[in-house]
Amino acid sequence: MKRAARYVIFYAGLFGLWTLLAELKIWPPYLFPTPWGVGEALYNGFADHTYWIAIRVSLERVLIGYSISVLLGMILGLGVASNKFLEETMGGLLVSLQSLPSICWWPLALLWFGLSQNAILFVVIMGSLLSVTLAMEDGRKQMPKIYSQAGRNLGAKGFKLFWYVLLPASLPFIVSGLKQGWAFAWRSLITAEMLYLSLGLGQVLMMGRDLNDMSAVIAVMLLIIAIGYLVDGIVFKGMERRLQNRWGLTPAT
Amino acid sequence: MNSNAARVAHESAVPAKPQFPICVEQPGARLDIVSTHLAHRGLRLETSKVGLRSVCLSYRTQDGQRLLALDDIHLEVRAGEFVCIVGPSGCGKSTLLHLVAGLQAPTSGEILVDGRPVQGPGTDRILIFQDHGLFPWLTVGENVEFGMKMKGVPKAERKERTLHYLHLVHLAKFHDSYIHQLSGGMRQRVAIARALATEPDVLLMDEPFAALDAQTRDLLHDELERIWNETGCTIIFVTHNVREAVRLGDRVVLLTFRPGRVKSEFPVDLPRPRSLEDPEVALAARAVLDQLREEINSSLEAEYTSGVKPRIEPGVTA
Numbered sequence: 043m044k045r046a047a048r049y050v051i052f053y054a055g056l057f058g059l060w061t062l063l064a065e066l067k068i069w070p071p072y073l074f075p076t077p078w079g080v081g082e083a084l085y086n087g088f089a090d091h092t093y094w095i096a097i098r099v100s101l102e103r104v105l106i107g108y109s110i111s112v113l114l115g116m117i118l119g120l121g122v123a124s125n126k127f128l129e130e131t132m133g134g135l136l137v138s139l140q141s142l143p144s145i146c147w148w149p150l151a152l153l154w155f156g157l158s159q160n161a162i163l164f165v166v167i168m169g170s171l172l173s174v175t176l177a178m179e180d181g182r183k184q185m186p187k188i189y190s191q192a193g194r195n196l197g198a199k200g201f202k203l204f205w206y207v208l209l210p211a212s213l214p215f216i217v218s219g220l221k222q223g224w225a226f227a228w229r230s231l232i233t234a235e236m237l238y239l240s241l242g243l244g245q246v247l248m249m250g251r252d253l254n255d256m257s258a259v260i261a262v263m264l265l266i267i268a269i270g271y272l273v274d275g276i277v278f279k280g281m282e283r284r285l286q287n288r289w290g291l292t293p294a295t
Numbered sequence: 296m297n298s299n300a301a302r303v304a305h306e307s308a309v310p311a312k313p314q315f316p317i318c319v320e321q322p323g324a325r326l327d328i329v330s331t332h333l334a335h336r337g338l339r340l341e342t343s344k345v346g347l348r349s350v351c352l353s354y355r356t357q358d359g360q361r362l363l364a365l366d367d368i369h370l371e372v373r374a375g376e377f378v379c380i381v382g383p384s385g386c387g388k389s390t391l392l393h394l395v396a397g398l399q400a401p402t403s404g405e406i407l408v409d410g411r412p413v414q415g416p417g418t419d420r421i422l423i424f425q426d427h428g429l430f431p432w433l434t435v436g437e438n439v440e441f442g443m444k445m446k447g448v449p450k451a452e453r454k455e456r457t458l459h460y461l462h463l464v465h466l467a468k469f470h471d472s473y474i475h476q477l478s479g480g481m482r483q484r485v486a487i488a489r490a491l492a493t494e495p496d497v498l499l500m501d502e503p504f505a506a507l508d509a510q511t512r513d514l515l516h517d518e519l520e521r522i523w524n525e526t527g528c529t530i531i532f533v534t535h536n537v538r539e540a541v542r543l544g545d546r547v548v549l550l551t552f553r554p555g556r557v558k559s560e561f562p563v564d565l566p567r568p569r570s571l572e573d574p575e576v577a578l579a580a581r582a583v584l585d586q587l588r589e590e591i592n593s594s595l596e597a598e599y600t601s602g603v604k605p606r607i608e609p610g611v612t613a
Contacts, residue, residue, distance in 0.1 A: 191398055192428035196442035196493060197418045206445070210432040289431045290475025 075257040080264070083257035092246060093265065100231060100242040101269070103159070107166030108227040112220065115171050119178025120204075133179070136172055144169030144230040148237060162234045162242075169230030170223035177219015181212035214285050221278045228270050243269075343407075344374040344529045345395060345420075345497060350404035352390060364390055366554035368404070372531060374496075377523060379532045379540035381587060382550030382558075383594040388533045389425075391555070392499045395531065396422040408497065418442055421490035422499040425506065427482045429474045435485050436461070436470040442493035460488040463522060480511035487519070491526065498523075500532045504539070513571060516542060520568060537587060541580045542569050549586055552594040559586055 057077060064076040071079065087093035122128045122136070147168045151161040185208070193207030235244025243266055250258035285291070352365040364387040372378050382388045393399045394406055397416040406413040408420060421442070429438050439457045448456075461467040464484040474482060483503055490498055504512045520543065523530055534540050540547045547561040561583050565575050 188424055188426065188428040189430065191393075191422075192424065192430070194398060194416045195396055195422050196489070197416070197445035198441075199416075202445060206441075207430070211430070213432070285432075288473050290473065 072254050072256055075260060079257040080260045083255070083261040084264070087246075087258065087261060093262075095241060096243045096246045096262075097265065097269065099240070100235065100244070103162055103235075103242060104166060104227050104231045107163045107231065108170055108224060110163070111167045111169075111171040111223060111227065112174050114167070115174025115223065116178050116209075118171075119175040119180075120182055120208075122175070123179040123182035129179075136175055140172045140176070144226065145233045148234060157238050162231065162240060165234040166227050166231045170227035173219055173226055174216075174223040177216040177223070178212070180219070181215030182208070184215045185212045214289060214291065217278070217282055217285060221274065224273065224278065225270065228266075228273075232266055343371040344376070344409065345372040345531065346370070346405075346407040346410075347391075347395075348405045348407065350391075350394065350401045350406060352387065352394065352399075353402050363554040365394075365401070366556050368555065368557060370548065370557060372497075372529060374529055375527055377530045377532065377543060377545045378548060379534060379544035379546070380548045380550060381534060381537055381540045381583065382555060383552045383587065383591045384535060386550045386552050386590070386594075387555035388550055389501050391550075392422055392501050392531065392533055395497070396420055396499055398422070418446060418493040419495055420497040420499060421493055421495040422501060423483075423486050423490050423503045425502040427486040427503075429482060429486055429489065431474045434471050434473055435466065435477070438474070438485060439489045439492045441489065446493065456492055460492045463491065463525075464488045464518065478511075479507050480515060483507065483515060484518070487522065491522065491528075496528060498528050498530045500530060502534055503532075505534070505536070512539075516571070517568065519543065537583045538571055538576060538580045541565075541576050541583065542571050542573075547583055549583060549590075552590045553597065558590065 060077055064071070064074055064079075068074070075083075084093075118132075118136075122133055144165055147165050148161070151164040155161040155164060189207055189211040190203065193203050198207055231242070232244040232247070234240075235242035236248050237244075239245060243262055247259060247262040247266070250256070250262060347368050347370040350365060350368040351363070353361050353363045356362050368391065370378075380388050380391065390399065394401050395408075395413065397413045397420065408417075413420075430441065433441065436457050439460055440453050443453045443456060458467060458470070461470060464487055466481060466484055466488065469477065469481065469485075474485070477485065486503070504515055507515065516539070519530075532540070532543060537547075541561075541563055544563055547563060549558045549561070550556065551558045561579070563579055565573070565579065569576055
């Protein structure tokens with residue numbers, strides 16, 4: 043209850059400040075829109091289906107890109123964690139690559155794939171692959187050895203050992219990495235979409251700028267935040283809660 | 296049920312696979328059960344179940360030296376026998392079980408199960424770990440089911456057998472609980488049920504009751520003895536507690552401190568069921584303990600000279 047009250051006070055204050063600044067008309071409304079201007083832009087965007095289409099296109103892309111990087115990242119991470127040669131060579135490379143912002147792959151992606159969906163996907167994958175790989179490698183190393191021994195002892199080997207033992211055993215250690223990978227994938231996607239006519243949320247955002255419509259820009263920014271937050275709150279928080287219940291871990295606060 | 300299984304074995308040329316549970320009422324019936332099990336697999340009571348022939352294991356330490364962990368181990372375990380292995384910590388007794396389980400390969404020598412060399416893990420030999428090794432992401436039931444699932448046992452049969460083995464360890468009520476919701480003793484019982492569910496011939500137990508309180512341990516001793524009686528399996532049980540070894544084993548094998556060798560063997564001919572408090576058990580333990588002391592002393596010496604603070608062995612009590 044107290045917590046809810048704090049939320050209400052904080053956001054009411056923020057809203058009030060915004061309204062006040064907008065009402066004082068220090069800046070012209072196309073540079074500093076009012077809250078209802080943004081609300082109207084949101085309503086119009088959904089009414090003429092622009093936002094629905096943009097959200098669908100963006101979610102589809104991020105889902106494909108993220109799935110591919112999770113799959114690749116798990117294979118790579120496992121490989122690096124279980125092979126000394128790979129660990130010494132590729133391990134260092136992966137860490138150093140992580141300092142490269144994913145959008146730096148854009149020129150390369152353009153040359154390889156042209157102005158297409160694939161170029162965007164490539165940037166998304168490069169953005170999230172490394173965090174997933176490093177998380178998987180770390181998870182595999184942190185996972186107590188006894189699980190794989192017990193699994194092998196009970197007759198699990200090869201893919202079955204990976205799927206029924208190694209993967210679930212390392213999940214608590216990789217879930218934060220998966221979450222980080224998702225955040226990177228989402229950011230990379232929006233960045234890449236801003237760079238050409240892509241139909242996604244990123245492009246709709248740039249369209250607002252091109253039309254000098256700051257209300258629309260802020261409306262789309264809110265959408266991007268909301269989607270990122272929702273996925274985090276529903277998918278990953280749910281996963282964490284389930285893991286905590288099963289493993290009997292105390293929730294990390 | 297028991298008498299049926301035994302009768303079938305006598306009447307037909309190819310005996311039917313014995314059904315669980317089998318209750319043993321009269322002494323001597325256990326031998327019948329064991330031979331019924333063996334006959335089903337075309338083996339005889341006289342064949343040694345597990346054989347270690349000149350088994351050596353050495354590995355490279357971090358500073359590049361070769362360390363001999365197990366040296367020329369010879370050990371024959373008869374089918375249905377309950378063998379306890381004791382020794383000071385660091386003598387490689389756990390490693391020995393890992394070798395029999397096939398989780399590790401010996402540097403030289405041979406490990407035979409039913410006369411065939413061990414090549415990797417197999418569900419005919421199930422290892423029960425000291426810290427149980429249960430899967431925390433599965434429920435109790437799913438844990439017990441796991442080995443059967445890997446083997447490809449049909450779902451309906453899996454469910455039935457899971458319940459049966461959970462009943463055997465008195466945990467059927469906890470079928471849907473997660474591991475962290477159970478007490479230490481219950482977890483160890485789940486581990487036993489999980490091992491038994493794959494219907495192994497050999498149970499390898501690595502100090503399974505070391506972390507439990509005395510009452511729970513006593514209870515599990517009784518249960519293990521009962522299960523051993525009912526299933527006719529062979530058990531190799533590693534412990535550092537000599538009394539526990541004498542209370543449970545048909546035979547106690549004493550290993551030396553690094554490198555581990557078989558120092559001596561003590562047959563335990565005391566009548567069952569036994570109790571940790573029996574004076575005969577204490578007396579028999581005394582004989583083993585006297586020899587174990589020498590090994591503990593040399594282990595302490597080794598730790599003194601290597602500059603490590605000596606550690607009192609907490610579990611070694613007569």
